[in-house]
Amino acid sequence: MKYTGITYRPPFEADSLLLQVTQGCSHNSCAFCTMYRDVPFRTEPLDQIARDLEEARMFRPHERRVFLVNGDAFALDAGMLCRIADMIHGYLPGVETIAMYASIRNILAKTDGELRALREAGINDLNIGLESGLGSVLERMNKGYAPDQALRSLQRLDGAGMRYGVNVILGAAGAGNGRENADATAGLLNQTGVSLIFTGTIHADPGCPLYEDMRSGAFEESDLGGYLLEEQRLLERLQVEDCLLFGLHPSNVVALHGYLPADRDKMLLQIEKARQRLGGHLNERPRRFGEGGIILPR
Numbered sequence: 001m002k003y004t005g006i007t008y009r010p011p012f013e014a015d016s017l018l019l020q021v022t023q024g025c026s027h028n029s030c031a032f033c034t035m036y037r038d039v040p041f042r043t044e045p046l047d048q049i050a051r052d053l054e055e056a057r058m059f060r061p062h063e064r065r066v067f068l069v070n071g072d073a074f075a076l077d078a079g080m081l082c083r084i085a086d087m088i089h090g091y092l093p094g095v096e097t098i099a100m101y102a103s104i105r106n107i108l109a110k111t112d113g114e115l116r117a118l119r120e121a122g123i124n125d126l127n128i129g130l131e132s133g134l135g136s137v138l139e140r141m142n143k144g145y146a147p148d149q150a151l152r153s154l155q156r157l158d159g160a161g162m163r164y165g166v167n168v169i170l171g172a173a174g175a176g177n178g179r180e181n182a183d184a185t186a187g188l189l190n191q192t193g194v195s196l197i198f199t200g201t202i203h204a205d206p207g208c209p210l211y212e213d214m215r216s217g218a219f220e221e222s223d224l225g226g227y228l229l230e231e232q233r234l235l236e237r238l239q240v241e242d243c244l245l246f247g248l249h250p251s252n253v254v255a256l257h258g259y260l261p262a263d264r265d266k267m268l269l270q271i272e273k274a275r276q277r278l279g280g281h282l283n284e285r286p287r288r289f290g291e292g293g294i295i296l297p298r
Helices: 046-059 078-091 104-108 112-120 135-140 147-159 178-189 209-216 224-237 264-281
Strands: 017-020 065-069 097-102 123-131 164-170 196-201 243-247 256-260
Touching (some): 104 123, 104 147, 112 123, 123 147, 123 178, 147 164, 164 178
Parallel strands (some): 065 097, 123 164, 196 243
Antiparallel strands (some): 243 256
């Protein structure tokens, strides 16, 4: 099957069939992201998609789940997505779920009727880079939407019966603002039917505006203790039902994985134990390696 450049997918899609339908990202302007900086956004030709599906049928004929790559495949118009879904079902009739990355911007671009049609076509489990519920953060990170637009978009997915998970960036508001960021993010998500929250901490690689802001001091990163306090506050404020908190990204100070509300107390205890382990290092800023992974002091 054809893949162009680096292919990204969420960790929980590790066993899914990856099918390339776009290249790059339709927005490609988030202040913290370098994933697709040098990849112009384009749609994969339908004949190439058909060839990939034909090959997939040879090797994985009983596939039940497909994840569309790259970037935000949900940027494609509803008609194209339905056509691709029909192709998938034609080649792989056992497929039950067609998942992909999506942005608030390309949810806003679709009508309620189109969202329902996409759900009927088997499209589900969108992975959405919400990042924060705080307007100043969304503006600084150049997300291209406001909190009320994000809330309306997620509620429209609820109305269409479509499952989705959101990515949340701890520390995105900068040092000293974790409480405000956590409260705004939890307040937004509490009004939705979100089924998965994927947490990571703010980090940046050379080549994006946030990297330069962090180098110059225009953006001050939280310390280890600040990250723990913000995550604790987020967990305490979230009032969601049967929602998986996936906090296993290497950029996190503490690895968390559990369902809300059932595992809330367990995860809060893990944060407290991490705070005790770090002791006198809580006021230090993270030392990082690849993908923003944190090297914790001993």
